[in-house]
Amino acid sequence: MVPLEVGTEVGNWQITNASLQLNDSYQDSLAVSYWDKMTSLLPTDLLEKYVTSLRLYTDGPQEDLGGLNQLDASNKYWQLDLDTADFNLYNQDSVFVLDYTHTLIHEFGHLLTLNATQIEPTKDIRQDDTKGYLTSEGYAIQSSYLGKFVDQFWPADFLLEWDKIDQTKNEDRRAKKLFAFYDEYSSRFVTEYAAENPEEDIAESWAFFVLAEKPAPHHDGAQKVLFFYQFDELVSLREQIRSNIDTLPVSYLEVYKTEKAF
Ligand SMILES: [Zn+2]
Known part of the structure; x- marks a missing residue:
């Protein structure tokens, strides 16, 4: 072509x-x-x-x-x-194919966690803590995947620390502060991009849940992958997607985390 x-x-x-x-x-x-x-x-x-x-x-x-x-x-x-x-x-290159496969699964993670059964639209611009976590699409319903994920992995002080960074108007400064935030808490995230916000964190963790073998529960990063195993319907989606992939990656999570001795 x-x-x-x-x-x-x-x-x-x-x-x-x-x-x-x-x-x-x-x-x-x-x-x-x-x-x-x-x-x-x-x-x-x-x-x-x-x-x-x-x-x-x-x-x-x-x-x-x-x-x-x-x-x-x-x-x-x-x-x-x-x-x-x-x-x-x-492009048949296996790394390239795995890369876009990861991206498609990540994107499907957004559809899974931000669709109308998961998020309640709102006109609120600032989060009202009594209503849960506010995404740009609306409040994460408390029993939603994202609602539970934020409850478990983004405690109030952590969320506040991230939110202050997210409010930074200058994009370069925001990116620098966000990187420092990721650097400090890197063991909690599966990738650097996951620290962008809870919506990206759950989508990235979902992609690893699908593509990686079930990890040992040593780190919070692994905890985020293990999170999805509590939902039978997600385990079944994982199996469906994996059966559609020709070659599954080996030690996917570990390879991504090599430098951090995961
Ligand atoms: Zn995304």
């Missing part, structure tokens, strides 16, 4: 009940390839229920990778945005 020019908006396709609606554009076959890849990797129940649109574009490798994003404040309609350079289906 000839690489698409950087800045290309390839197209937008409607999805109905997890099936792609062709729109007679010359890129239809490309959209079919991407949607087939999605549905052959990820369990279709949630895709059927929430994903209503597929958008393909590219800003070149890295930068904006794409993801699963809510189309409105109801958390009921989601769009899958994919950068064709980062999700290059023609």
Whole structure:
């Protein structure tokens, strides 16, 4: 395939009940390839229920990778945005494939934890502690995966420390402070990106839950992976996704954590 020019908006396709609606554009076959890849990797129940649109574009490798994003404040309609350079289906390199597989599972983690059954939309801008943890999509319902995750791993003082950093207006300063925060508490996180906020933390921990073997409970990072084993429905989703992957990574969590002697 000839690489698409950087800045290309390839197209937008409607999805109905997890099936792609062709729109007679010359890129239809490309959209079919991407949607087939999605549905052959990820369990279709949630895709059927929430994903209503597929958008393909590219800003070149890295930068904006794409993801699963809510189309409105109801958390009921989601769009899958994919950068064709980062999700290059023609690149068979095993590290590259594992990398985008991780990203797709991470994105599915957002759909799993931020959909309308999990988050209560609100007009609040600042968190009212009596209502739980406030995401940009609304309050995490107390019995939701994210509600329980924050309860267990983001105690009030820790959340406050992070929130102060998150309020920093200057982006460079925020990034520096956030890195220092991650550095101090790195054993609590599966990756550096997980320290971005609780929403990213749960999505990253979910990706490791799916891709890694069950870890020994030595560290809080491992505790976050073990968290998901208490939910039978998530264990079953994990098995479904793993059965769709040709080659499962070996010692995935440990390899990621090598420098920290996990
Ligand atoms: Zn994310």
